[in-house]
Amino acid sequence: LYTGFNQSNFDIEQEDINYEAYIRYRLKNTNFYFNTSYKHFLENEWTLSTGASISNDVNKIRVFANKILTNEIGAHLKIKLKKNLSNRFQLNFGAEYFNLDYNDTYLTEDELSFKSDYQDDLYAGFTETDIFFSNRFAMKLGLRGEYDKTTQAFNMAPRVSLAYKSSEKGQFSLAYGDFYQNPLVAYRKFDKTLDSEKSSHYIFNYQYTGNGKTLRVEGYYKAYDKLVKFDTEMPQFSSNYNNLGSGYAQGLDVFWRDTKNIKNLDYWISYSYLDTKRDYLNFPVTATPNFAPKHNFSVVTKYWVNEWRSQLGFSYTYASGRPYDNPNTSEFLAEKTKSYNNLSLNWAYLISQQKILYFSINNALGFNNVNGYQYTDVPNRNGVFNRREIRPQADTFFFIGFFWTLSTDKSSNQLDNL
Known part of the structure; x- marks a missing residue:
């Protein structure tokens, strides 16, 4: 059994170029x-194996004198049966049920009230088989069927993966699968006829693990179909919705980690390349979304100094510029922000086995990072839309923390997580 409850209050004043x-x-x-x-x-x-969960999320929002109340209740039931038919064949099958009940109320400063709601039931059945052809070669076959009560649509999603152990410490794998996802409540509450969005994944992976080293290289291609589109700036009741959107994502992820070949040093390096374009939401043309930089690179190190009872670390993160839309040009999402850079330092001092004093400096070199731009709603007298930079609240900030692990295992602490 697990139960969680959380309540939070958030109050902030934000700059807006239009006010x-x-x-x-x-x-x-x-x-x-x-x-x-x-x-x-x-x-x-x-x-x-069986499982069940229920959640309730309530938001009370106020912007200017406008009030928004949202209430979402979700439930999930799952049952699965598994049997090893032999040492080379394993069978899994089962069923799932998802229920969603959502409603919101929007109250304007003039006391006008607008309400919307959305309820959905999703039924799913699945089966998987693991087949071991030899000690080196294995295959997983899967099939998932889903029925959406709201649209009365039934979708079948086949999935298959192959794994070949090329050496004692290395393995190649190939995978293909179809996946379906219901549109966000923000869209379906206005148009309940919207169908599930679809993605098809093609993945090639190689992984080497041994002698304290890990190398993982993964290439992928993902095709998106039946994405939600609408014809207004924001989704609203009067928008026209459809499932005619599409897109793709292809890229390469590389990860390297070495935990013991250099004494007292643990470090890892990761790089990702992403090429993606989509025609969805209110996009007038196919374009790269503003959340998808083409290149990401990071280095993280942890070095233990026994004489100081301390772990010293630094991390460096780089991301190429993100696309943004400049209304002063005719092209959509054609310009990019400057690249993102962040060098951070940290020091963890072990007071005792379960007590740690922690210091960190984020963006120690004070890089002037820009997350994007906000433009005015209307042009100035020269016909130009003015803009402002969207930046972090501070270029550099400091953190001091104390971590005390309470556990029956007196050797455990949070050092590996810092």
Whole structure:
């Protein structure tokens, strides 16, 4: 059994280029989550696994004098049966049920009230088989069927993966799969006929693990279909919605980690390349979304100094510029921000085995990072849309923390997570 409850209050004043004064935004969130699971070993080597969860998320939002109340209740039930038919063949199958009940109320400063709601039931059945052809070669076959009560649509999603162990420490794998996802509530509450969005994944992976080293290289291609589109600046009741959107993402991820070949040093390096374009939401043409930089690179190091009872670390992160839309040009999402750079330093001092004093400096060199731009809603007298930079609240900030691990295991602490 697991139960979680959280309540938070958030109050901030934000700059907006279209207003002289700062805009005050207030949010009160209450979240409850509960789940339970049960496993039972049946006769003839069958295993039964079940699980259930329920959640409730309530938001009270206030912007200017406008008030928004949202209430979302979700439930999930799952049952699965597993059997090892032989040492080369394993069978899994089961069923799932998802329920969503959402409603919101928008109250204007003139006391006008607008309400919307959305309820959905999703039923799914699945089966998977693991086939071991030899000690080096294995295959997983899967099939998932989903029925959406709202649209009365049924989707089938086949999936397959192959793995070949090329050496004692290395493995190649290939995978293909179709995946379906319901549109966000923000769209379906206005148009309940919207169909599920689809993605098809093609993945090639190589991984080497041994002698304290890990190398992982993964190339992928993902095709997106039936993405949601609408014809207004923001999704609203009067928007026209459809599932005619599409897109793709292709890229390469490389990860290297060495934990023991240099004494007291743990470090890892990662790089990702992403080429993606989509025609979805209110995009007038196919374009790269503003959340997708083409290149990402990071280095993280941790060095233990025994004489100081300390772990010293630094991390460097680089990301190429993100696309943004400049209304002063005719092209959509054609310009890019400057690249993102961040060099951070940290020091963890072990007071005792379970007590740690921690210091960190984020963006120690004070790089002037720009996350994007906000443009005015209307042009100035020269016909130009003015803009402002969207930047972090501070270029550099410091953190001092104390971590005390309470556990029956007196050797455990949070050092590996710092």
